Structures are given as structure tokens and as C-alpha cells.
Amino acid sequence: MNKSEEIERVLAEADCLFRESEIEATLDRMAAEITMLVGDKTPLLISVLNGGIIPTAMLALRLRFPLEMDSIKAGRYQGETSGSEIRWLLKPTIPLRGRTVLIIDDVLDEGITLAEIRKYCLEEGAEAVYTAVVVDKKLNKEKPCRADFIGVEAENRYLFGFGMDYKSFLRNWPGIFACKHVY
Ligand SMILES: O=P(O)(O)OC[C@H]1O[C@H](OP(=O)(O)OP(=O)(O)O)[C@H](O)[C@@H]1O
Numbered sequence: 001m002n003k004s005e006e007i008e009r010v011l012a013e014a015d016c017l018f019r020e021s022e023i024e025a026t027l028d029r030m031a032a033e034i035t036m037l038v039g040d041k042t043p044l045l046i047s048v049l050n051g052g053i054i055p056t057a058m059l060a061l062r063l064r065f066p067l068e069m070d071s072i073k074a075g076r077y078q079g080e081t082s083g084s085e086i087r088w089l090l091k092p093t094i095p096l097r098g099r100t101v102l103i104i105d106d107v108l109d110e111g112i113t114l115a116e117i118r119k120y121c122l123e124e125g126a127e128a129v130y131t132a133v134v135v136d137k138k139l140n141k142e143k144p145c146r147a148d149f150i151g152v153e154a155e156n157r158y159l160f161g162f163g164m165d166y167k168s169f170l171r172n173w174p175g176i177f178a179c180k181h182v183y
């Protein structure tokens, strides 16, 4: 099976957990919550690449207050469907000292990535660090990091869409989908 056949098969078998309209409504609600908490803090939004690109853009367009944006890349999956050691690939260039930071990512799974990024921001002198994810996966164990703003909860299956990839593809799929099999 070549790559495009694999992607076609994953798509054909996948279950849609949340439709585009449901995620849009969820993002509206998250934006209102974020505004209440940090709307007067001139926050720095940090997008966790690559999965955070789409959620960050969609959330930022809903925020009507002054903010800055930067990115961080610290991945554990590197295009695979199971995680390993975290690798730092890009750090923000805007200084974090004294800032209210909002880290935005697509999915909170084991919570290791977000916990490490949160720790990094605090070490860099951020005054307050908040975290937002579109999906929090329900695992039957404690996570090292909780998100302050959560879109939806999903079962513990491999997900794609709305920023989340299947082996680097399908981040652009408009909804949240669960794979039946990973190949
Ligand atoms: O909670 P965890 O188990 O640590 O996993 C969550 C992380 O996994 C994915 O990133 P990935 O490393 O796959 O990089 P990507 O954003 O480029 O997809 C996702 O975007 C989160 O950042």
C-alpha cells in the first residue's frame, strides 16, 4: 500500500467524532472564556507547531483584544502515531519574561508535551501560563498537565483533523476523526 492509498483507507474507515460546525461553536465558547481570563493582559499566544497552527489561527481570529503571537515546536511523535522523547525544534523569539502566555495546541494526550512547554515558559520568566487545546483525550490515568481551556473530550483513539495529523497528512480535514486502524 503506498502513502496515498494508506491515507484513502484511513479516511474511508475513520469515524467522525465532531463535525466542523461543532468545532466552530466550541471555538466560539473557548474564545469567550479566554477573553474573560486574559483579555486585559495583552497576552502572548504561543502556537505549538505543527498541530497548533490551525487551532491557533481559528482561535486568534475570534479574539478582539491586543495580543502577540509566536510559535514553539517540541514534538514527541515526529510524524509517527506513538510518542517518544520530546525534541526541541523551535523556541519563541519574543521574550517571555513578565508576560501572560497562552499556549495553544490541538490535542492533549498523555500531557507530556504541554507540561514540558509550560515548564519552559515559566523558566523563561513568564508571569502566568495558560494552556488551550481543542481536544483532551480521556485516558484512565493522571496527566502531568491539565489544560485551562478545553474544546472537547474524546475517547482514546488516534485522532486526525483540525490540526491533528495522520502521519503528517490530514491536518486540514474539517472535523475531528478517529482512526479505525493505524497502518
Ligand atoms: O500529550 P502528548 O502525548 O505529549 O501529545 C500531544 C502532542 O502530540 C502532537 O504533537 P506531535 O509531536 O505529533 O507534533 P505535531 O504537532 O507536529 O503533530 C500534538 O500536536 C501535541 O503537541
Ligand SMILES: Nc1nc2[nH]cnc2c(=O)[nH]1
Binding pocket: 077, 107, 109, 110, 157, 158, 159, 160, 164, 165, 166
Ligand atoms: N494527530 C494526533 N497526534 C497526537 N498526539 C498525541 N495523540 C495524538 C492523536 O490522537 N492524534
